[in-house]
Amino acid sequence: MTSMSAKAAGEFRADRPLDLVHLSKYTLGNRSLESELLGLFRAQAGIYVTRLETAATTKEWQDAAHSLKGSSRGLGAWVLGDIAEEAERLDHADMAARAVAVERLRAAILDVNLFIDELMA
Template sequence: MGAVDFGYLEGFAAGDRKVISEVLALFRQQAEAWAGSLDAADPGWRDVVHTIKGAARGVGANVLGDACADAEAAGPSGLPAVRTALEAAVADIAAYQARS
């Protein structure tokens, strides 16, 4: 399995390809903005991680959601794992969209 469980999202969206496409496009757009805030020097990093966690769980990016939960508990030392998982989720989504 990849970084995103697309079966979860497809089931949640009842297979509506338009909804799935819109949700994934929005996630990718948001990911660009989130990436810049995943820095311990950014005072809002914890809020961003919490937001990413919810969005990740919503699209089936459970590895990213777990990395975010870990970072919330561990503090800034967890941010590299969040960045890595976010990059993997975005890459997986891009590949999925290219196939669709």
């Protein structure tokens, strides 16, 4: 039997920007580690967006989008990860598409961060 992600197994609740089942499995249920990873994500997500906004080359753009995609999916922020994946494939020269992607990413990051704030409260 093959292993399935929480997303593929249908355990993900679409009404939440973060898959808590995935996060718990990823951290082996260690709440302290979960808090640390969520805090790191909050600190890093904005840095990745800034890197996207200032990307001067296709490689810089793709690297920043790829990093955001990886950190998002590691935590179970599937929607954000999918938006980052779409951004990663964009034509770097298409400034209008880049601006739209950055705004979508900012909105998705805000959703995740607000959810993290609720969890931490």
